[in-house]
Amino acid sequence: MPIHDWRRVHAGTYHHFHNNWIAELSKRLNNGLLPPEFYALAEQTAGDTGPDVLTLQVDLPWGDASDVPQGGTAVAVAPPKVSYRASLSEEEIYTRRRRTLTIRHVSGDRVVAYLEILSPGNKSSRTALDRFLDKAVAVLNHGCHLLVVDPFPPGAFDPDGIHGAIWSQFTRSSWEQPSDKPLTLAAYTGGMLPHAYVEPVGWGAALPDMPLFLDEDWYVNVPLEATYLEAYTTVPRRWQTVIEGTDA
Numbered sequence: 001m002p003i004h005d006w007r008r009v010h011a012g013t014y015h016h017f018h019n020n021w022i023a024e025l026s027k028r029l030n031n032g033l034l035p036p037e038f039y040a041l042a043e044q045t046a047g048d049t050g051p052d053v054l055t056l057q058v059d060l061p062w063g064d065a066s067d068v069p070q071g072g073t074a075v076a077v078a079p080p081k082v083s084y085r086a087s088l089s090e091e092e093i094y095t096r097r098r099r100t101l102t103i104r105h106v107s108g109d110r111v112v113a114y115l116e117i118l119s120p121g122n123k124s125s126r127t128a129l130d131r132f133l134d135k136a137v138a139v140l141n142h143g144c145h146l147l148v149v150d151p152f153p154p155g156a157f158d159p160d161g162i163h164g165a166i167w168s169q170f171t172r173s174s175w176e177q178p179s180d181k182p183l184t185l186a187a188y189t190g191g192m193l194p195h196a197y198v199e200p201v202g203w204g205a206a207l208p209d210m211p212l213f214l215d216e217d218w219y220v221n222v223p224l225e226a227t228y229l230e231a232y233t234t235v236p237r238r239w240q241t242v243i244e245g246t247d248a
Helices: 011-033 090-099 126-141 161-167 224-232 237-243
Strands: 038-044 051-057 084-086 110-117 145-150 183-189 195-201 210-215 218-222
Touching: 011 038, 011 110, 011 218, 011 224, 110 126, 110 210, 126 145, 126 161, 126 183, 145 161, 145 210, 161 183, 161 195, 183 210, 195 210
Parallel strands: 110 145
Antiparallel strands: 038 051, 051 110, 084 195, 145 183, 183 195, 210 218
16 A cells, blocks of 8 residues: 555544554564564653654663574664665764763663654644754664654755754755655664665655664664554544545
């Protein structure tokens, strides 16, 4: 099933779908997709962000390639299959090394990654977008990893798309959202030197799997299309016809 244009329905219908997509993702992550040392929780956040899927870990058991947990994939062995990858320039690397101090807590149940599915409210105003960007930057600066799914096109406050808005917080390098692929899937590694793995998509396209990093060198592929399909079945048929343009 192709990804739909959710601008066709009111916020309440999308919120219903959004929550069910989060639930399906949590189910897949916890039922064998994540290595046994990790688990996912859907947490309600205040403001415009809605629920997040949080992956947390009790312990970090591996130290080298021979210790990779079951279900993890090494970037060096199988790089994520995305259309675009971005890293910081040498000048920007040294800038971050001079100015950045990362403090990590090593106790159990610490958050290692976030998965965010954006809602219209995230980009409805400059203040709302700045709040989201502040959160994304804080997550990455503290060494956590981030997977962002934006099923809405660039708007007045993110003319270069959500990846352009996020990446501009780290680098002066420009990003131009492909006009025929206005929606964004973007995975980021956190820490001193963040990396971006970006896949623009268009309406009517299937959603590819995207990497959710558990460590800067290890990730699991998140089945976005399969979970999207499951969540979509919970949308009332009355609104499916509007979303699909078959209500005429």
